[in-house]
Amino acid sequence: MIENLETANNxxxxxxxxxxxxxxxxxxxxxxxxxxxxxxxxQVRLHIVEFRGFEKFIQGRPYWEVPVMVQRLCGICxxxxxxxxxxxxxxxxxxxxxxxxxxxxxxxxxxxxxxQSHALHFFHLSSPDLLFGFDSDVSQRNIVGVAAKYPEVxxxxxxxxxxxxxxxxxxxGKRVHGTGSxxxxxxxxxxxxxxxxxxxxxxxxxxxxxxxxAMVKDLHNQNPGLYNSFGTFRANMMSIVGNEGxxxxxxxxxxxxxxxxxxxxxxxDYQGYSDLIAEAVKPWSYMKFPYLKSLGEKQGWYRVGxxxxxxxxxxxPTPLAEIERREFVDYCGGTPMHAPLGYHWTRxxxxxxxxxxxxxxLHDDDLLGSDLMVTGPRxxxxxxxxxxxxxxxxxxxxxxxxxxxxxCNLIVSTTHNNQAMNEAVRHVAKRYLNGRExxxxxxNHIEVAVRAYDPCLSCATHALGKMPLEVELLDAEGMLLDxxxxxxxxxxxxxxxx
Numbered sequence: 001m002i003e004n005l006e007t008a009n010n011x012x013x014x015x016x017x018x019x020x021x022x023x024x025x026x027x028x029x030x031x032x033x034x035x036x037x038x039x040x041x042x043q044v045r046l047h048i049v050e051f052r053g054f055e056k057f058i059q060g061r062p063y064w065e066v067p068v069m070v071q072r073l074c075g076i077c078x079x080x081x082x083x084x085x086x087x088x089x090x091x092x093x094x095x096x097x098x099x100x101x102x103x104x105x106x107x108x109x110x111x112x113x114x115x116q117s118h119a120l121h122f123f124h125l126s127s128p129d130l131l132f133g134f135d136s137d138v139s140q141r142n143i144v145g146v147a148a149k150y151p152e153v154x155x156x157x158x159x160x161x162x163x164x165x166x167x168x169x170x171x172x173g174k175r176v177h178g179t180g181s182x183x184x185x186x187x188x189x190x191x192x193x194x195x196x197x198x199x200x201x202x203x204x205x206x207x208x209x210x211x212x213x214a215m216v217k218d219l220h221n222q223n224p225g226l227y228n229s230f231g232t233f234r235a236n237m238m239s240i241v242g243n244e245g246x247x248x249x250x251x252x253x254x255x256x257x258x259x260x261x262x263x264x265x266x267x268x269d270y271q272g273y274s275d276l277i278a279e280a281v282k283p284w285s286y287m288k289f290p291y292l293k294s295l296g297e298k299q300g301w302y303r304v305g306x307x308x309x310x311x312x313x314x315x316x317p318t319p320l321a322e323i324e325r326r327e328f329v330d331y332c333g334g335t336p337m338h339a340p341l342g343y344h345w346t347r348x349x350x351x352x353x354x355x356x357x358x359x360x361x362l363h364d365d366d367l368l369g370s371d372l373m374v375t376g377p378r379x380x381x382x383x384x385x386x387x388x389x390x391x392x393x394x395x396x397x398x399x400x401x402x403x404x405x406x407x408c409n410l411i412v413s414t415t416h417n418n419q420a421m422n423e424a425v426r427h428v429a430k431r432y433l434n435g436r437e438x439x440x441x442x443x444n445h446i447e448v449a450v451r452a453y454d455p456c457l458s459c460a461t462h463a464l465g466k467m468p469l470e471v472e473l474l475d476a477e478g479m480l481l482d483x484x485x486x487x488x489x490x491x492x493x494x495x496x497x498x
Contacts, residue, residue, distance in 0.1 A: 123157025135441025
């Protein structure tokens, strides 16, 4: 929608362009762009316009309910919340070291989640842009169009996701919102029949994952000018890394690098994440803006997710994915890649890594074991961190002597990427929209920049702040008589009639 605005501090009339809602992402969000009469971009913002409130209504619930409750944040990445909450509750029940069976079943569940989520995002949500072009016909630029023109690509995407969901079903009890992980361990192991059914297909899944990496790599090589420059800006990066600096999406220590790849911190125990990270709140979004305390709010924001993880680790501990990581590093000339479209390449490398990890785990007889739970000295506070498909996920809880939750703080992957996504849409808007007559294809460039981060917007909406309020007055026939907007611009106080 486009409407005229008159700012309080500037008599110049600006047009407000709203992409509302952003399509092919999980959750609800919008982008607003302010343009002058020459179509010059004055302001671009990504707004998260829904509020979930999980951090508040989780309070007062028994701690053992939390791993099941919090996964209702999302239908796409519930396993990530399920496991992050379980890891926090492990600390509270004194289970700092799980049994081998519990640890490996959780890892299997998690890599099934990584596989299905990465396949969903790449094949269903992003491939229409990449295969047809950002400004191609909107009637073709969707998964139906992909299925019509590239049926084998669409089919493999569906089957990759299906296999990941089968992993989740066998380990968590259900494909969505299961109950397999509990404080101190898991509540079921695999049967021989379940393990054999998954082994039957895993080698094909690895092969298809390799093909997916090759496909996105070819897209980069065919059009390096676009893929290396689209929405590109320099940023810090953060993730957890495993033993000896290897890629580990389930457990590890926090590591951060600056825009040049230099280490900012390493080996940080995530139980003390609050000494490292602070969160700012803006009046125009329900999503917080995390930053590194040591660098301050203006310089301390960072990226998370596949683009950060693949470049933050020293190696990938599976052979095929490690070959692909090295080729990616060589492609970048040994310096960090900052192009948002690089997320697609690294996301497929991670999908291959997840497939290889699943293959190795399915050959481990510990998955069939019966030693599922441990306990130890009770604690009243715990932090669980996991690398969700979209990036680092932090769950932090306190409980009282009656086992009831008294405090919950969640910093989800998309929240970590909040400032980075805002930077991406600003860069894209200024490059592609400045001075041009707007078209649907040009506006889709903005959405492409957001989609590269694979945002889960419903997961990320936790800051109850001063979101903009828009009130419309309609007559009995539904005609607009007046509209009032409050708080949509930090620099403007009071209300504006538009």
